Amino acid sequence: MYPFEQYHSKALCQALVDQIHLMADRPLRFMEVCGGHTMAVRKYGIPSLLPDSIMLLSGPGCPVCVTSSLFIDQAIHLAAYDRMTICTFGDLLRVQGTNGSLEKAKTEGKDIRVVLSGLDALEIARQQPEKKIVLLGIGFETTAPTTAATILTARKEKISNFFVLSAHKLMPPAMEAIISEGIPINGYICPGHVTTITGIAMYKKIVENFGIGCVVSGFEPLDLLQTILMLVRQVKANQPKVEIQYSRAVKPEGNPKAMAIIEEVFETVDEWWRGLGILKASGLKPRDSFQDFDASEVFSLPVYEISEPEACICGDILKGLKKPQDCMLYGKNCTPDNPVGACMVSSEGSCQTHYNYAGIN
Numbered sequence: 193m194y195p196f197e198q199y200h201s202k203a204l205c206q207a208l209v210d211q212i213h214l215m216a217d218r219p220l221r222f223m224e225v226c227g228g229h230t231m232a233v234r235k236y237g238i239p240s241l242l243p244d245s246i247m248l249l250s251g252p253g254c255p256v257c258v259t260s261s262l263f264i265d266q267a268i269h270l271a272a273y274d275r276m277t278i279c280t281f282g283d284l285l286r287v288q289g290t291n292g293s294l295e296k297a298k299t300e301g302k303d304i305r306v307v308l309s310g311l312d313a314l315e316i317a318r319q320q321p322e323k324k325i326v327l328l329g330i331g332f333e334t335t336a337p338t339t340a341a342t343i344l345t346a347r348k349e350k351i352s353n354f355f356v357l358s359a360h361k362l363m364p365p366a367m368e369a370i371i372s373e374g375i376p377i378n379g380y381i382c383p384g385h386v387t388t389i390t391g392i393a394m395y396k397k398i399v400e401n402f403g404i405g406c407v408v409s410g411f412e413p414l415d416l417l418q419t420i421l422m423l424v425r426q427v428k429a430n431q432p433k434v435e436i437q438y439s440r441a442v443k444p445e446g447n448p449k450a451m452a453i454i455e456e457v458f459e460t461v462d463e464w465w466r467g468l469g470i471l472k473a474s475g476l477k478p479r480d481s482f483q484d485f486d487a488s489e490v491f492s493l494p495v496y497e498i499s500e501p502e503a504c505i506c507g508d509i510l511k512g513l514k515k516p517q518d519c520m521l522y523g524k525n526c527t528p529d530n531p532v533g534a535c536m537v538s539s540e541g542s543c544q545t546h547y548n549y550a551g552i553n
């Protein structure tokens with residue numbers, strides 16, 4: 193493991209930037225799939241270091257950004273149940289449903305609490321057996337194992353007042369959908385944290401079927417620049433492949449134990465993604481054998497129509513078709529303090545990162 197300073201070394205970054213400038217002799221579009229990368233790219237001013245020929249696009253990897261109004265509406269519906277507590281991660285509070293957000297429901301007196309992990313929600317269930325506790329499960333392959341492990345713990349301890357409303361999603365179907373839509377991309381900057389769990393096998397299909405290179409990247413400036421150089425080299429050599437830049441954290445095989453827990457507890461379902469619509473087998477729902485923990489099975493949930501805030505172009509931004517600055521609401525009606533769309537809610541959202549670091553890029 194290198195010392196932290198090395199990832200920010202000006203000399204090493206400059207050397208990589210020089211090589212990128214030397215090699216990038218054609219227009220190239222690379223998509224960073226992960227919201228963490230979107231934030232790091234802007235925070236470190238990576239686009240300002242690249243030649244004009246390289247464009248970085250934000251992808252669909254910010255969990256809050258791709259969560260539907262339907263999920264928020266259903267969570268608010270659940271919050272109205274007698275003796276119900278909804279546990280959520282902080283960012284989700286401010287995502288708009290059809291008639292407001294979880295934050296608004298909280299101010300109206302609903303018992304909605306912010307937790308840092310599923311285990312916090314389970315602890316509330318232990319402490320308050322007279323209440324029903326619903327954890328809102330969002331995120332990708334990175335967070336799904338902890339939700340699954342929480343369900344397994346609840347079963348082991350025979351905790352019967354704990355439930356999960358799952359909007360967990362899987363990365364590969366969204367990555368494939370973007371290319372299938374014909375959106376021009378020359379390479380994927382693949383999510384580092386997700387890949388620590390999944391391993392790299394899932395990207396091979398993208399390389400084989402679409403001829404798009406995939407490099408799994410870390411989150412420091414040096415990581416991102418090296419990843420971009422690796423992608424440029426692949427394109428120049430016309431040899432798309434899967435590579436791991438983030439080798440200090442990612443093993444090719446991932447974390448088989450975490451994957452086994454996902455497989456044990458969840459099954460895949462078709463899921464809606466902002467901008468991409470419903471993608472086959474792209475979501476996770478507790479299996480029938482864990483139905484007693486599945487809030488969507490235990491409670492009656494209306495199916496609301498999915499709505500998007502008027503004039504919000506989050507969907508196009510999440511698939512690299514537009515930039516936040518293309519939105520007429522950006523920075524005027526829509527700011528981090530007063531977000532209209534989901535991409536301005538999360539600190540990893542494309543609109544919020546552009547807004548926060550606009551002076552750099």
Ligand code: SF4
Nearest residue numbers: 504505519526533543
């Ligand atoms: S600036 Fe706001 S309204 Fe516009 S796309 Fe971004 S989140 Fe949506």
